[in-house]
Amino acid sequence: MKVLxxxxxxxxxxxxILNVKNIVESQSEPVIVVVSALDGVTDQLLRTARTAASEDxxxxxxxxxxxxxxxxxxxxxxxxxxxxAVAVKVNELLDELGNILKGIYLIKDLSPKTTDAIVSYGEGxxxxxxxxxxxxxxxxxxxxxxxxxxxFTKHIVDMELTRSLIRETFKSLPKVALVPGFISSDKNTGExxxxxxxxxxxxxxxxxxxxxxxxxxxxxDVDGFMTADPRVxxxxxxIESLTFVEAMELSNFGAKVIYPPxxxxxxxxNIPILIKNTMNPDGPGTxxxxxxxxxxxxxxxxISSINDTCLITVMGLGMVGVTGVNYRIF
Ligand code: ASP
Ligand code: MG
Numbered sequence: 001m002k003v004l005x006x007x008x009x010x011x012x013x014x015x016x017i018l019n020v021k022n023i024v025e026s027q028s029e030p031v032i033v034v035v036s037a038l039d040g041v042t043d044q045l046l047r048t049a050r051t052a053a054s055e056d057x058x059x060x061x062x063x064x065x066x067x068x069x070x071x072x073x074x075x076x077x078x079x080x081x082x083x084x085a086v087a088v089k090v091n092e093l094l095d096e097l098g099n100i101l102k103g104i105y106l107i108k109d110l111s112p113k114t115t116d117a118i119v120s121y122g123e124g125x126x127x128x129x130x131x132x133x134x135x136x137x138x139x140x141x142x143x144x145x146x147x148x149x150x151x152f153t154k155h156i157v158d159m160e161l162t163r164s165l166i167r168e169t170f171k172s173l174p175k176v177a178l179v180p181g182f183i184s185s186d187k188n189t190g191e192x193x194x195x196x197x198x199x200x201x202x203x204x205x206x207x208x209x210x211x212x213x214x215x216x217x218x219x220x221d222v223d224g225f226m227t228a229d230p231r232v233x234x235x236x237x238x239i240e241s242l243t244f245v246e247a248m249e250l251s252n253f254g255a256k257v258i259y260p261p262x263x264x265x266x267x268x269x270n271i272p273i274l275i276k277n278t279m280n281p282d283g284p285g286t287x288x289x290x291x292x293x294x295x296x297x298x299x300x301x302x303i304s305s306i307n308d309t310c311l312i313t314v315m316g317l318g319m320v321g322v323t324g325v326n327y328r329i330f
Contacts, residue, residue: 001173002027003213005034005181005204009221010278011126012039014076017133019278021077023219024134030173032211033137034181034204035130037122038069042182042197045097049118052101053110063101067094070125078132086132090125097121112153113191120192123180123200130178137176145169146184146203148193155184155193157206166210179203198259205273209265216266217274218258224275224286225250225257227302239302240284241292246301247273254304263288 004027006020024033037045044066052059070090078086100117104110123142131137145165148155170177181200184193195202201218208216225247228236242250244267251260257275266273273288319325 001030001032001211001213002215002217003032003034003204003208003211004217004219005201006036006219006278007200007221008036008039008041010219011035011037011130014073016278017073017077017130019281020130020219021133021135023278023281024137024176027176029214030175030177032170032173032177032179032204032207032213033130033134034179034200034207035123035126036181036200037126038073041066041069041122041126042119045118045122046115048101049104049110049115052105053108055105055108057105059101059105063098066097070094070129074129074132078129079135082132086128089128093121093125093128116155116191116193119194120183123182127178127180134176134178136174137178138174140169140177140179142180142183142203143185143190143192146195146206147187148184148195149187155186155195157184157195157202158187159206161187162206163210166207170207170211179207196259201259201262205262205265208271209269212269213271215272215274217276218262219276219278220257221277221279222257222275223277223280223283225255225302229254229305232305238284239286241287241289242301243292244273244288244290247286247288250302250304254306255302257286 004024010016010020024031044062048059048062048066051062074083074087074090097118100114104114127139131139145162147158147161147165149158181203182194184195185191186193204218205216207213223238225239225242226236227239230236244263247258248260248263251258251263263273270290274285275288276285277283314329
């Protein structure tokens with residue numbers, strides 16, 4: 001069993017969605033497919049909600065852009081025999097979304113809880129849509145098995161509960177299980193929550209680790225990890241293999257290929273990650289494992305960078321055990 005995650009750009013246009021269909025349908029083993037919202041939709045949802053909260057009725061135009069985008073996509077890509085059922089479900093979600101936005105506009109208030117509800121519609125709709133695209137796909141509700149608990153203002157995954165619910169849910173696997181990424185629910189209140197921006201990768205990693213997948217594949221819009229940011233260094237090239245630790249370092253320090261927390265669960269379960277380009281499925285991608293072959297072992301694998309950030313190193317024995325030093329530095 002493998003877990004395949006497709007990001008927003010992979011489900012952003014009819015052409016890329018067709019590539020996703022081909023990639024998934026050509027798999028010979030059962031797969032879990034995790035999808036992001038259609039490219040740009042999470043940002044659109046947040047923008048529309050903020051417009052509504054500021055009592056600006058132009059939120060309605062922003063909302064209708066989201067409506068049209070999803071309706072056109074259903075029309076363009078869903079298989080004829082599933083079109084009606086998918087359209088009904090997507091329209092239901094769009095109506096709910098419209099009602100929530102209207103509520104925000106009327107009471108001029110946008111709480112974190114409502115924001116979480118709003119953004120969940122992105123993956124909610126994209127995942128329903130994709131069940132109508134991929135032959136034999138069965139939809140699974142991530143809110144039922146990815147459970148979070150609140151930690152100050154953040155939602156963090158309750159791993160123990162989540163792991164047991166995943167096991168329960170996927171006792172038997174269909175040929176293709178389709179799961180919305182990013183979305184979760186609070187273990188106490190049941191309210192919809194999420195794993196943070198870029199969190200679909202994390203959903204996929206948690207599933208892969210718990211179900212002992214043979215591989216976690218992250219399908220994105222680049223060929224893999226690059227030796228440097230190609231927008232800065234024009235002869236940067238794809239790195240064929242990395243260790244988990246190297247990938248974690250590159251991700252934490254600016255490489256935007258995967259959401260940094262993603263590596264942790266699969267690292268522990270020792271499940272390799274393959275980064276692939278949906279637009280170039282024949283490219284080799286980047287393969288991430290615990291060890292890499294010795295001829296691949298170079299001192300420097302890649303250089304990542306973060307703009308507009310200074311790194312300041314402060315050292316000296318005078319700091320050891322001296323209370324208040326950090327306070328004074330900051
Ligand atoms: N749709 C969410 C975001 O844009 C999650 C994801 O794409 O991984 O952050
Ligand atoms: Mg992403």
